[in-house]
Amino acid sequence: MLHKLFDLIKQNILLSIILCIIIYFIVGNIYFINKQDYEILYKDLSLEDASRITQQLDENNIEWKYDKVKKSIMVPSDIIDEIKKLK
Structure with missing residues (x-):
């Protein structure tokens, strides 16, 4: 048992x-x-430039991440080419 x-x-x-x-x-x-994979859109940015760029990304409803170490703005890799065309 x-x-x-x-x-x-x-x-x-x-x-x-x-x-x-x-x-x-x-x-x-x-x-x-x-x-979601992210790629660097801009790197070695000053705080002012990063603020200005992220504001524009927000206005266009684009997701972004900021890397404090690299001082870079990253965006989703599948739309990075489209974003670069907006410049």
């Missing part, structure tokens, strides 16, 4: 581990599929 109980517990643990692995891969794939 005790042996059957341990076998049942082992099965439940194994199923739980497999389920966790499957969920981990599903969540990971969803994250990487939806992850």
Whole structure:
């Protein structure tokens, strides 16, 4: 009787581990599929220039990120060519 109980517990643990692995891969794939890549639009900017450029990006409803270390403005890589044409 005790042996059957341990076998049942082992099965439940194994199923739980497999389920966790499957969920981990599903969540990971969803994250990487939806992850937005960014490219540098301008770099080595002064604070004034960065402020002016980000204001223009905001006015055009364009997502952007600012990298403080590189002093650069980054935009989504799939629209960077279109943004460069707006100059």
